[in-house]
Amino acid sequence: MAVTMHDVAQRAGVSIKTVSNVVNGYPYIRDTTRTKVLSAIEDLGYQLNVTARNLRTGRTGxxxxxxxxxxxxxxxxxxxxxxxxxxxxxxxxxxxxxxxxxxxxxxxxxxxxxxxxxxxxxxxxxxxxxxxxxxxxxxxxxxxxxxxxxxxxxxxxxHNVEAARAATEYLIGLGRRRIAAIGVHTGEVVGSAGLRLQGHLQALERAGIPADPALFGEAGLWHRATGASAMAAVLDSGARPDAVFAFNDAMALGAMHELQVRGLRVPADVAVIGFDAIDDGIYSTPSLTTVDPGxxxxxxxxxxxxxxxxxxxxxxxxxxxxxxxxxxxxxxxxxxxxx
Amino acid sequence: MAVTMHDVAQRAGVSIKTVSNVVNGYPYIRDTTRTKVLSAIEDLGYQLNVTARNLRTGRTGxxxxxxxxxxxxxxxxxxxxxxxxxxxxxxxxxxxxxxxxxxxxxxxxxxxxxxxxxxxxxxxxxxxxxxxxxxxxxxxxxxxxxxxxxxxxxxxxxHNVEAARAATEYLIGLGRRRIAAIGVHTGEVVGSAGLRLQGHLQALERAGIPADPALFGEAGLWHRATGASAMAAVLDSGARPDAVFAFNDAMALGAMHELQVRGLRVPADVAVIGFDAIDDGIYSTPSLTTVDPGxxxxxxxxxxxxxxxxxxxxxxxxxxxxxxxxxxxxxxxxxxxxx
DNA sequence: ATTCCACCCTACATCGATGTAGAGACCCTG
DNA sequence: CAGGGTCTCTACATCGATGTAGGGTGGAAT
Missing domain, CATH: 3.40.50.2300 (Response regulator)
Structure with missing residues (x-):
């Protein structure tokens, strides 16, 4: 039913392999032959069977x-x-x-x-x-x-550690001191959570700010919802952050939402920075400062x-x-x- | 290099086709044979070559x-x-x-x-x-x-028309009368834009509210950015909507952003409804009322x-x-x- | 005892392409 | 004019699986 190279070859009066050669751009083909084959392909509406090629070449593309x-x-x-x-x-x-x-x-x-x-x-x-x-x-x-x-x-x-350090240093540069970290995985060392926390702590240390565990918001999956509830947990614990570094933008947006729901102004009362540079952050209210990880x-x-x-x-x-x-x-x- | 059915067949001491039959769950195979084949598969770490099957059966899955x-x-x-x-x-x-x-x-x-x-x-x-x-x-x-x-x-x-009509009727039910429509494609009749506008207009007509073109926000692509600028255009034209029906959630979020930037309160001054029920709407500030299209x-x-x-x-x-x-x-x- | 059927398995052709090897034509060199 | 290289094309095997047809079993039915 489907048109194969065989059909094209027959119509063009050449061998199957020649059709294959034309299709694959093999250089040593007479122009007249190439034209014959191409017009046969055109006439029959031939389309290469990728599966067959895959089987033969072992590549699928x-x-x-x-x-x-x-x-x-x-x-x-x-x-x-x-x-x-x-x-x-x-x-x-x-x-x-x-x-x-x-x-x-x-x-x-x-x-x-x-x-x-x-x-x-x-x-x-x-x-x-x-x-x-x-x-x-x-x-x-x-x-x-x-x-x-x-x-x-x-x-x-x-550069997770460096980028996270830069984020927190940026907040410190704005004069903030009580910086909440949202998205912490306690005990994790190597994943994004571990590395970004590490960068965050480095920045605090360099600035001589003691790390306060009450400002750590745990969040397993990094969704908006978990960001919001991690933020809520931090606030409920009585901590009064003046800035938030969320380990991704989704959580940052969730956290920002939670802050605003509680009547806190962003950035006046609490500055928020995220991580990822997803498009959404451009259109949130306010728009979200973030780290673009490239x-x-x-x-x-x-x-x-x-x-x-x-x-x-x-x-x-x-x-x-x-x-x-x-x-x-x-x-x-x-x-x-x-x- | 890779293990084929041939190798499995050889090791199990059966024909290739029998291996194929085992793999494909053909019922008429003695248990002892099946076991032999399965353990040969296990031993050799055989994996079916999907490409070859595709070629033979014409199906790819x-x-x-x-x-x-x-x-x-x-x-x-x-x-x-x-x-x-x-x-x-x-x-x-x-x-x-x-x-x-x-x-x-x-x-x-x-x-x-x-x-x-x-x-x-x-x-x-x-x-x-x-x-x-x-x-x-x-x-x-x-x-x-x-x-x-x-x-x-x-x-x-x-149900574009009906769902859009329901959205606008919902806003009317809240007592709103000056309802902006965001995402209009002037002249379009059949696409989402045309149908949703149609539903919107039907709802207005049934409520006896005259349609005001000044409340139509044009937006070609339905992104947040275009939603924001369509909203801006409506407001700049001097129209004072008390509600917005955006033809998708992305635009609704953009429009809501624009409203808030201008100091308008949502929903007190302007109520906003979107369309699509994307997850984002749950975490915006305020969260976004929307039409879930299923x-x-x-x-x-x-x-x-x-x-x-x-x-x-x-x-x-x-x-x-x-x-x-x-x-x-x-x-x-x-x-x-x-x- | 023959026939028949259900069961279990195999040999071979086949899906549609590409790689290999080599044949024939032509031109250039020495 | 023999030898070699370049160009153009073809025949055939091959990739790894499945479909078809059919060959043996053994037990039940006749």
Whole structure:
């Protein structure tokens, strides 16, 4: 039913392989032959069967992108950026949602989709320190995020500690002293939560401000709702922060909401800074000051590394760690009247 | 290098086809044989080559989802819902972003990915009335959204007119009379913009309120930014609305932002209702009253229809139109103190 | 004892493309 | 004019699975 190379070959009066050569841009073909083949393709409405090519070449032109949840704006925007970057390289992206479940993340690593994709960009949340061995997979992979350090694979990440330190230093620079940290995971050292808290504490220490545990807001998942309730918990404990550093924008927006519900003015009473630079922060009331962790750069770099990994031979590869550049976007939640 | 059925067959001492039969759950296999094969699979770490199966069967287990942009929360949440629904049916989803460009939408319809996917769920934005012919594709497809009416394919959509009418009637029920409409596309009749405006006008007419063009806020793309500037334009024109019906939540949030920037209180001075029920609306200040158009129902239905289309024989199929149920979620932007 | 059917398994062709090897034509060099 | 290189094209094997057709069993039915 469908038109195959065989049909095209017959109509053009050439061999199948010649059609294949034309389609693939093989140079040594007479112009007259090429024209014949192309018009036969046109006439028949031929379309290459990608599956057959995949079987023969072992390449699919698809890369997997495994992330926790698309409904979280940070990941939706990251997916967007990855898709755009992949497209520029002629690749298609297959998204897998792990729902932050360890079992789903292990499934992704087990390579169930391995024959369908040429490689994987993986942003893990549930697996972490101690799981380095799970990352020794036999297909090209690039990691995103903070969960694993010094693993055996390429890793694109951000300057979490430095960027977090910069955020808190920025608040201190505004004259704030009682700075709440929202999104703390007590006991965690390596993940985003651990690193950002570390940067936060460094900044406090350098400024000679003692850290006050009453200002730590615990939040497991980093949603708006958890940000709001972490903020509520801090306020209910009697602490009176004059600034908030939320470890991501979603929580920052939730926290800001909670502050305003309680009649506190942002930024007059409490300045708020987030982390991620999601689009939403531009349109909140007030707009949200945030740390831009270089999302597009991360996406571009991850795709580029993966392409390199796919093309390269397995041997002599030394895992690289790439850190994207960060900067602070100053907006209305810290400076009255800022854009 | 990779383990194939051949290797498994050899190790288990059976034929390749028997391995295939075991893998595919063919019933007539002796238990001892099945056990032998399964342990050979286990020993060798065999994984089915999906590509080869695809070539042979013509099915890939992948469905395409073409939508405008993942960075728009509505579509991100829709994608999430579709992925979940597809997973429940054992299908994987390949997302394509059209960036709302006509050329990209045509490309999607031309079936470039046809051999890679079993079918397509397509949410068009750029193509519309007059393009019905483009939809006569020779692969299974289900349409989402409002752009095309009475096309030749299955279509899952929402009660736009009725839901919009309900939104405006709700505002009227609160005693509001000067209701701005944000997201108007002048001249458009069939798309979401046209239908929602139509419902809005119906509600006004039934209440005997004359429509005032000064209260129409034009917005091409339905982002927060355009919502904010459409709101600004309405206010700058000197109109003094006491309520706003934004045709989606993103614009509603942008409009609400603009109102607050200008010192207007929501909902005291201006009540705001959106459309879409994206998660963001829960955490805005105040939280956003909105129309829930039944997104999950839409996703589930679309996947179910597509599966039916894929399984069914091409003939005797009559295109169906399915309308999801809507309801109003009342929150703080219309009722002070609401959740 | 023959027939039949349910059960269990195998051999071979096949899906639609690409890689390999090599054949034929042509031109250039020495 | 032999030898070599470049250009153009073809035949055939091959990727890894599944569909088809059919060959043996053994037990029940005739």
């Amino acid at each position: 698809i890369i997997g992108l495994a992330l926790p949840e698309l409904s979280l704006p940070y990941f939706a925007e990251l997916a967007d950026a990855v898709i755009v970057a992949a497209e520029a390289q002629g690749l298609t992206v297959l998204i897998e949602q792990t729902s932050s479940e360890r079992s789903r993340e292990l499934e992704v690593l087990s390579g169930a989709r391995r024959h369908l994709t040429d490689g994987l960009i993986f942003s893990p949340l549930a697996i972490g320190a101690g799981d380095e061995d799970l990352l020794r997979v036999d297909f090209p992979m690039v990691l995103l995020g903070e969960r694993i350090f010094h693993g055996p694979v390429d890793h694109v990440t951000m 999302r597009e750069q991360i996406a571009r770099t991850a795709v580029a590394l993966l392409v390199e990994r796919i093309a390269g031979k397995e041997t002599d590869h030394v895992p690289v760690q790439v850190y994207a550049d960060y900067r602070i976007l100053e907006r209305g939640s810290t400076v009255p009247g800022a854009p | 992948i469905i395409g989802l073409a939508l405008p942009e993942l960075s728009l929360p509505y579509f991100a949440e829709l994608a999430d819902a579709v992925i979940v629904a597809a997973e429940a049916q054992g299908l994987t989803v390949l997302i394509e972003q059209t960036s709302s460009e006509r050329s990209r939408e045509l490309e999607v319809l031309s079936g470039a990915r046809r051999h890679l996917t079993d079918g397509l769920i397509f949410s068009p934005l750029a193509i519309g009335a007059g393009d019905e012919d483009l939809l006569r594709v020779d692969f299974p497809m289900v349409l989402l959204g409002e752009r095309i009416f009475h096309g030749p394919v299955d279509h899952v959509t929402m 997104r999950e129902q839409i996703a589930r239905t679309a996947v179910a229809l597509l599966v039916e289309r894929i399984a069914g024989k091409e003939t005797d199929h009559v295109p169906v139109q399915v309308y999801a149920d809507y309801r109003i979620l009342e929150r703080g932007s219309t009722v002070p103190g609401a959740p």
